[in-house]
Amino acid sequence: MNPVARTVLQRLGLGLVTLFIVSIIIFSAIAMLPGDFARAMLGQSATPETVAAFQREIGIDRPPVERYFVWVGQMLHGDFGSSFASRTGYRRTVAEIIAPRLYNTMFLASMTALIAVPLALGLGILAALYRNGWFDRLVNAVTLTTISFPEFFVAYMLAYLVISRDTFIGSEFAQSLPHWLALSLNWILNAVPKFPTLSNVNDQTPFWEHVWRVALPAITLTLVIVAHMMRMTRAAIINMLASPYIDMARLKGMSPMAIVLRHALPNAWAPIVTVVAFNLAYLVVGVVVVEVVFVYPGIGQLMVDAVKSRDVPVVQACALIFAATYILLNLTADVISIATNPRLLHPR
């Protein structure tokens, strides 16, 4: 068997095992619920019959192994069970709650990826090309700062910037400044596009309107993830530039840009792809906070609301989706770096 294929298959198998164990952990969440949970959910006035019915509904009366396989089986058919928010005669399935929100989250994540990945690669290549120059230092300083800020700080700063476009000139701070300074600051602020600071969308929202409304969340997430990707791209390319074949290309008289694009970049793909996938996986976490800031109806906000109301089936479904995405993205990164780097095939 081809050694590349074997390593890839091994890695895929390991990924499946991880996914299996993770699903068991998330499943056992419901088994770890405190005993009086049913009473706490239904309120003090609940009769013992209602409590028993609720316990039967969430299946505490059956053995856990059986419940696990029923749960996984249903999950594979797209049935995530019903939410604790459903009442008699009004069943709210987790699937119907999640489906539209999953689309929204995917929309935001793909839009962020479409902006962030080319931007990070471009900045990284330029920084490697003009390394130790002012451009490199500027980009480094800015990205280092954004990387150590909490997401909600970046998000609210952006929202504040957009809002102060209208409120700045009337504020006390502007009046305490010299008139010309206030006017020119106002002029700069007016160049900021008037992005919506609340990303309320529904399934009737037209496509471009949707893009416009998620602009701020997408920019926030971009700022958060670009730093890491850009620094890795820069480091990988600079590492490659020390190789003899680059010296050869230089002696041939190739331009620096052509050297980076034709010789350094193709060999630097493996670490770059790994870090890109890793950061897209990080989006999974970042999306939760950013959705809450901009009140965007995505799966992250749903999960936070479900945690607050302790709606465990919804939390489980969201967690499983997040965890599966995370594992799959990391798996993809590993597979790509194995496939593009023959050196990994000979560990010794």
Next chain:
Amino acid sequence: MTSYEPIAQVPRLRRSRATRAKTALKKAPFSAWFGLLVILGYVIVAVFAHWIAPYGETQVFSEAFAPWSQQFKLGTDQLGRDMLTRLIYGARNTIGIAVATTLLSFAVGVSLGLLAALYRGWLDQILSRAVDVLMSIPSLIFALVLLSIFGSSITSLIIIIALLDSTRVFRLARAVGLNVAVMEYVEVARLRGEGPKWIVAKEILPNVMPPLVAEFGLRFCFVFLTIAALSFLGVGIQPPTADWGSMVRENATLITYGDVTPLLPAGAIALLTVSVNFVVDWFLHATSGLRDER
């Protein structure tokens, strides 16, 4: 010819720990100084919160969302509590909880990691595989699942985040521990019949200290940001405890009116993280023997 002075009697000058720290500080770059001063400021505010704050932590005044004034330097929040006071107490609560969590995470992670490095075999296998699985779920998501089960109280918050974070500490402690555990002096101690507690405390721990201290700073930042994010989402530190993450969320509506106040707690979080990063950067540079080629 005069008689010889015995050289051996000249007392050998050995710099004490304090003087060594002083020379290191003198050579520290500006960013490290800045970071140290900021951290010192935060610690002073946190420790003396009770004396610095103008009002009580949960003292409520009649006017909610009051603007900045003489009486309320930074205005009041959504229930009419003084913002400045809440910020000062927030330093104590947010930083205190983050420090407690990081300490617990290190106690668990370092002891298990060093034990795994010392014994290897099945203990190492079990712990490492368990850590692999735990790390395959994003920790914020895992924390959300656990919080939905156990409910949000400060104790469960500290334990959950510390356990999730100790996986990363475990990996580092095991990796550096493995390098030291194969040294001859550890072998000698083992042959001498010392117990595992003694070997870990006296032979291994002093030799793995620098990377662990640097990691402590980084883990603190991470834990601090995670707790702030959870509190911001409303599932972390619960009211009426003053805390920066929840302060941002509760007063976020003010931003719509162009008021900068809700950004202050978020800025306080950001400033502390940046400062700790600066100091860790310098510490790593100073202890790892890396020198700038200049």
